Amino acid sequence: MRLQDKSIIVTGAGGGIGEGIARRLAAEGAQIIVNDINASIGEKVVAGINAAGGRASFFSADVTRSADVKALVDAARQRHGRLDVMVSNAGWTHRNRPALEVSEDEFDKCYAVNVKSIYLATIHAAPLFRAQGGGCFINIASTAGVRPRPGLTWYNGSKGAVIITSKSLAAELGPDNIRVNCVNPVFNPDTGLSVEFAGGPLDEERKAKFRASIPLGRFSTALDVANAVLYLASDEAAFISGVCIEVDGARCV
Numbered sequence: 001m002r003l004q005d006k007s008i009i010v011t012g013a014g015g016g017i018g019e020g021i022a023r024r025l026a027a028e029g030a031q032i033i034v035n036d037i038n039a040s041i042g043e044k045v046v047a048g049i050n051a052a053g054g055r056a057s058f059f060s061a062d063v064t065r066s067a068d069v070k071a072l073v074d075a076a077r078q079r080h081g082r083l084d085v086m087v088s089n090a091g092w093t094h095r096n097r098p099a100l101e102v103s104e105d106e107f108d109k110c111y112a113v114n115v116k117s118i119y120l121a122t123i124h125a126a127p128l129f130r131a132q133g134g135g136c137f138i139n140i141a142s143t144a145g146v147r148p149r150p151g152l153t154w155y156n157g158s159k160g161a162v163i164i165t166s167k168s169l170a171a172e173l174g175p176d177n178i179r180v181n182c183v184n185p186v187f188n189p190d191t192g193l194s195v196e197f198a199g200g201p202l203d204e205e206r207k208a209k210f211r212a213s214i215p216l217g218r219f220s221t222a223l224d225v226a227n228a229v230l231y232l233a234s235d236e237a238a239f240i241s242g243v244c245i246e247v248d249g250a251r252c253v
């Protein structure tokens with residue numbers, strides 16, 4: 001077991017990539033707090049993990065609200081006695097369309113869910129990590145934050161902010177034995193956000209065109225991302241901080 005007894009929070013783990021991360025880390029012996037803003041889907045993920053012999057519990061919190069994130073971190077400490085890894089996965093995008101057509105409310109929501117959440121996770125979890133002698137932040141950014149395409153401009157910018165913020169925090173928190181890393185997935189057509197990324201329902205022709213820009217010839221899966229998170233969360237990555245692992249099949253355009 002590569003994560004035996006580690007205490008781990010995964011935000012936005014009620015579905016999509018976060019669910020895959022929670023399941024994979026639990027299968028390696030971690031105690032997971034499955035967080036989501038949607039309790040019914042989060043409870044289902046918890047039931048699935050526990051039925052498979054893992055250890056998980058649910059905590060409802062909105063990652064854009066300071067009091068909620070504080071309570072989430074407190075829950076890990078109360079339930080597991082400590083917190084080893086905070087995986088900030090919850091994310092949101094405006095629908096794929098020209099930058100000038102995205103509303104101010106959509107912009108604010110995008111930056112709140114994708115970027116403010118990282119600020120709040122840091123503010124509330126870093127003091128606990130310091131008190132414990134170390135800890136690990138893993139932030140799910142995106143290929144969008146490195147090689148942006150038109151139509152997702154404000155989302156792309158938010159993920160760029162996640163990447164540079166993570167690198168900056170790695171430099172600042174390293175002396176406290178706190179590691180900060182990102183994982184950058186390429187498009188996954190099987191999650192809740194995929195229709196928004198694509199700008200509407202994905203037909204086979206559009207999928208094939210997008211797939212052709214990925215040299216390894218397929219889209220990413222939640223398991224691909226979870227395996228990268230597993231490595232970063234494990235002691236195998238004890239000297240790895242400030243990096244972004246690209247889980248993108250070598251997408252270069």
Ligand SMILES: NC(=O)c1ccc[n+]([C@@H]2O[C@H](COP(=O)([O-])OP(=O)(O)OC[C@H]3O[C@@H](n4cnc5c(N)ncnc54)[C@H](O)[C@@H]3O)[C@@H](O)[C@H]2O)c1
Binds near residue numbers: 061185
């Ligand atoms: N799917 C892709 O193609 C893709 C590619 C690159 C990066 N990502 C990133 O991966 C992460 C997961 O996305 P996904 O595709 O699995 O999406 P998803 O919509 O399937 O899952 C996101 C989850 O986050 C939850 N959530 C949303 N707002 C929240 C909030 N304020 N507080 C708590 N939970 C909240 C949702 O209820 C949902 O269960 C996001 O950060 C996304 O930007 C996705």
